[in-house]
Amino acid sequence: MSRISVIGTGLFDLMATGADWLGKQSRNAASSGFHTTQLLAGFLHGMNKNGAGALVRDRDALATDGTLSLQMTDALRTGQAHKMLQDMLDAIGARLEGKDD
The missing domain is CATH 1.10.287 (Helix Hairpins)
Structure with missing residues (x-):
């Protein structure tokens, strides 16, 4: 996996x-x-499933100024949900590579 x-x-x-x-x-x-x-x-x-940046473009098409979608994405960033996800993916990667201690 x-x-x-x-x-x-x-x-x-x-x-x-x-x-x-x-x-x-x-x-x-x-x-x-x-x-x-x-x-x-x-x-x-x-969603547009092709091309670099497609996820960002689709997100930004929904999260425009003044929308509830932008309020949600801003809250995820402010709450550091993205950093937590990246940290967890790093930890899972280390586990898969046998580097978790």
Whole structure:
């Protein structure tokens, strides 16, 4: 298993947290998982999957000035979620290479 493949599991974990939050907010836990999954599946299906920078362009197309999407990406950066992800990928890489102590 490559270290990048574990990102999928991390995304599922974040999606589950979002679905749980939505279920509590909407008082409809039964459909929150379906709604969350369908929403993200739509985003993933519509993505440009070719070329360097495609992920950044797709993110930036959603996270424009004044949007809730920009508020989310800003919060992830401010909370250092990206650094934590990079650190974890480094740790997983070290484990795969037998360098974890």
